[in-house]
Each structure stands twice: as structure tokens, then as C-alpha cells.
Amino acid sequence: MTITDITADVPAPRSGEDSGGKLLDVRDLHVEFHTRDGIAKAVNGVNYSVDAGETLAVLGESGSGKSVTAQAIMGILDMPPGKIPQGEILFRGQDMLKMSAEERRKIRGNKIAMIFQDALSSLNPVLSVGYQLGEMFRVHQGLSKKAAKAKAVELMDRVRIPAAKERVSDYPHQFSGGMRQRIMIAMALALEPDLIIADEPTTALDVTVQAQVMELLAELQREYHMGLILITHDLGVVADVADKIAVMYAGRIVETAPVHELYKRPAHPYTRGLLDSIPRLDRKGQELYAIKGLPPNLLKIPTGCAFNPRCPKAQDICRTDVPVLEPVTEQDGSPLPGRGSACHFWKETIHG
């Protein structure tokens, strides 16, 4: 599944307002939280973009800022304590951070929707799933209660919930984990958005159910030609579905690459460390490679490159200068499209 063969399947983007630019373009986004102990810099200059029909995987550990970025895009960040001191979030060329609350509300759910990690705590336990699914239609499209319920049944059929008609009045606790996640997906899909942000959609699920849910998501994405931002820490899931990957560490993107390239030749020591720490067959019985140390405290991010205390390649320059995300090239200087690395020594990492 590459980018090209998806676009080949689908003739044209279904929306006419596409001006040839990116569907979503995040530019130099900063998010900080003002806490009693100081300012926690959760996101420090993130840049990424997604096209229609494309899957961007944002990979990172807890505290790397991947979910906060997503919340900033959705406009569901708690402000205060959160604050966006600088940056732009362009959706179809328009900066959402400059929009009024009413304008953003029209985009939220309608154009950009989100799937949350824990379906049980994201669904309202005292309202039936049919009511919650129908809310999208009632609020955004002004449908009647009855029409909204009929739409809800349709949606539940779409995400292959068996006996949707009988189950539409059931409550979230009456569904299994996988089925609840399907309801979350149905809710996100309700208004056929252009972009879906899935924040760890399968982390709480068993592998057999995870496979079902990921396949459903990929299929619906193909069908509606949506952009998808998949936030995860699972290197396996990423390898299965992503087109391109952005690796985050301490609020920055440390590497971007098309999926095949990243696994073959990582250009950042952090990415390399993550890939090396996966247990592999040929290394059974030996010690696993482990990145030493701990992810940094966001209240005191190390100077220079945030990864320097844990990096095996760290030199003096890494402790003083913040590396910028530079384009990565082949040894002879020919460009590698879509690749970038925020490491002073990316050349050594990728070619060494």
C-alpha cells in the first residue's frame, strides 16, 4: 500500500475547495503548559503535513508531545493551562488558530474528526450509543431525532457491528472493547470528514481485535479518500499501515521519512535505538539493545539536542546547539524525498 496506488484507485478528491495545497499543514507549532512547577514545553516547533488519502504515523513515547499536537489541531486543548505561543495550523490553507470559536466548531467533527484511545472513557456511559452517534447529525446537520437514529444504524452497519438495528439503543458498557472502538470510528466517520486523527486507536485492544480494527480503518480511509494521522508508539502497527512517519521526541520531530526508508535506514540515533530494541529472532538469548536513561522531564529539557544524554553518538556540539530538521540526502548528495533528520550527525547515522 503506497501513496501512489491509493491515488490511482480514486479519481479525484471529492471536495472542490482543494487549492492544490496540503490538506493539513502544521507549521512551527509550539504548545506549553503553565504549571505550578514551571512551564512544561510539550511541543517545541512541530512541522508536518498530510494530504488527502495519505496516512501519516506520528511515533513517539509518552510525553513526546504527539497527543498534545493532535489536541491542538482539533482545538480541544485545555487552555489554560495550555498555551500556543506560536505556530500555524493550516487546514486547506486557512490558519485554524486565527479562526473564531464558531468557525472552528464547524470544522471539528465535520472536516476533522478524532478517534480516541480508550473508547470506554470517551463514550458517555449514560447515553445510548445511537443517541451519541446521532448527535453528530442533529448538531451539525439539524436532523430530527428519528432521522439521526436511522443514520446511526446505517453507520453501525458501515463499521460492521452485527445486528445494528437491535443494538442502537444499547449503552457503551454492553459492547466489547473492539465493538466500542468501532463505535468510536463510526462517530468519527459520521460526517465524512477530510481528515481523521486516530490517537492510539488500538492500544487498549487485543491483537486479534486490533487487526480487525486496523483493517476496517484502512478500508474506510481508502473508500472516503481521507487523510489519516495515526498516533502510536507501536512500531508494528506503523509498519503495517503508514505511508510516511514522523518520529517525535521531547516535543520535536526528530525524523521524518517514508515508511520503507525509515525501517531500512534510520537517520536519527533515537529511531535507530527504537528499531534495535525490538526483539528479533536472530538475537534470541542475547541482550536486547536498550536506549539508556529515561525520556526527559518537559520542565527541564536538556540543552542542545534533547536526546543527547541518552545518545551513544553525542558530542560537545549536541549539548550546546539544537539540531534543526534538515533534509537527508544520499551519500552523493542526491536528494531523498520526504526524508529529514534533526541530528548533527545524520550522515554518520544513515551512511555509517
Add this chain to the structure above:
Amino acid sequence: MADTEKTPEAVDATPNVTEVEVVKAATEEAAVAAIDAPVERGEPILQVRNLVKHFPLTQGILFKRQIGAVKAVDGVSFDLYQGETLGIVGESGCGKSTVAKLLMTLETATAGEVFYKGQDITRLSGRALKAVRRNIQMVFQDPYTSLNPRMTVGDIIGEPFEIHPEVAPKGDRRRKVQDLLDVVGLNPEYINRYPHQFSGGQRQRIGIARGLALNPEIIICDEPVSALDVSVQAQVINLMEKLQDEFNLSYLFIAHDLSIVRHISDRVGVMYLGKMAEIGTDTEIYDHPTHPYTQALLSAVPVPDPESREGRERIILAGDVPSPANPPSGCRFRTRCWKAEDKCAKEVPLLAIPERFAGSDSPAAHESACHFAEEKDVVHA
């Protein structure tokens, strides 16, 4: 519990196990002596036979009536050898954590036996049970909830010594705790800190240090790394492997991450709805699975290699795991199995070496509870 109906279900007749040498101890002293006796490396140290745990479902407030039972564990047999790591994998609700609790005697078994060095620990009490508990320790899944936030690290790791004072005399405990912190790779000066001052990986190290405090022989690890970040998981796994060599420990390693289980385990058991579906060495299970559930489970695991995503055959199971309160008749996997036939609904498949492989020395000849066991290499397909 007594009125749980005795189902006439066949028990696994030829389980994957050696004969139990039951040690009949007349007195408590003799039992304790048997428990403290050393076991040779490679000999079975823990033998589980037809272990059953049913949780009753009751109705009514004053006059409680049992209306059924959640069959969390329903006839599980396996051996744990001295010095080995036995991995147990399965989806949530398959009973793997209940097995762990039964082995710790935190729950009382409905039926079946657990032999520790020939002593049935489900029937022990008093000093003999206390001696067993000292030798079987546990590391829990969630390092955020399994450490008391109001106790210092020193108190947490030292608490086992309060219950088993013979392991460390009173004046010596602080030094012992500091040694343990050092062993698990934490600074011994952290002894007076509280759990919230540590990260997830460090907390799990504290949990491991607590498990090691009484010099146990068996450590039961219930999802010890699943709450940790990817980069920290590898550190904890390495630590556990190092400690196993250093202290000659046997691990029962329960997890749902199949790649980590493969890395650490010598043998692997696959559980489904309270029963063992398949058990064998890591190569037998991962490269030559014969049970359809194992095959589906392995094929569903995302492989961290984008090159393989086009060619890989994936078996996507339909539906969810049935409720353990009302498991399907016959083979429990038949409702989701693509091979199911009438026989599967009528006969419970026993955990045994499948007939077609019996006598052959191929790696497919390992215990599998399926009527139509067939080898299928899903990982490399």
C-alpha cells in the same frame, strides 16, 4: 463453591507433563523441609494439574443463589522447570492472570492441584504455606498502582522481611534493601524516596526488587513491561534476564506481547478461554504452530517491517472472545475457527501431541488441543 456442577468433561489425559512425585509430609516440619529442599536445574519445580477456577455468579441479595459460574480457568496443566522461563500468552479474559493468582495462592482453586516440589500448595496451610509463599513471588503489571504511594521505597522493598523475619535479621535490613536497589540498577541512596519520585521503568525495578527480597525460586511476572515505554521495556527485559542467571530463578512470564514472550521464553503456552490451546518450545509454537488459534494470533501481530506487509497472509478472526460464563461446547475456539466441523462442537479436544505427528521428531509434534491440528508457518508466510 461446592455446588458448582461437576461437568463430565474429559480432562486432558496426556498432558504435556511428567509424573508428579508427590511428597507425603506427615508433619508441618517435614513439609517445610521438603519445600526448602533444592531442585536440580532442569527438573520440574512447579507442576500444575487440571487447575480449575470458577467464579460463582449469584442472584438475589438475602438468599443468594448461584446461577452460573465464570469459568476463568478450566482445566489447565503444565510444568515449570527449574531455571526456565515459561511464557503464557493469550487475549484478555483467557485466564492467564487468574492462573498467576492461583499459583500465588491469592485465590483458592475450585479444583485441581499445584505441586511445588511435590507438595500440593492448594492444600497447604500454616508454616508450610508461608514457606511456599516465600519461594514464589510476583511482579505486577502496573508499577503505578502496585506500589503504595505512602510508603518509602525502603519500606516497600523491606516489607517482605516483616512477614518473613528469618530471611533478614532486623539490624541488617536496611543494608539488604540497599543491596537490592543496587542489584536492580537503582541508586541505593534512593531508599528514602517515595514511588511518585520515580519514572515507570524505575518503579517496575522497585517492584522487581521487592519480588527478589526473599530470595524466591519462582517469580511470576504478570505483564511486567506492558505499561512501560518502548525504549524502557528493553531495559527491564534485560534486567530480568540478568537476574534469572544471577539468582537461578524460574519465571512464569505472562504477557500479550508475542515478540517479547518469544525473546525471553524457553517454552510458551497459548491460552484461550480458560484452557491451554497449545504448548511447546518457542520454536515449536512460533515457527510450527498447529492450533488454529495460535496461527491466527501470530498472524495478527503487526510485524515491524514494512516490506512484509504486502506478502503476509493474515488470518483475521471474526467476532470477539465468547463469554467465559457460557463457553461454547466442545472446542472453545470453534465459534471463531475456520476449520470447525460438527466434531468440534461435540468433543472437547484434549491437549496432546496430535496423532498425525505422534512419533515423528518434527517440531510440529508438540501438544496442541485441536481435532484438526495442522502445521502452518504463518510468521514467514
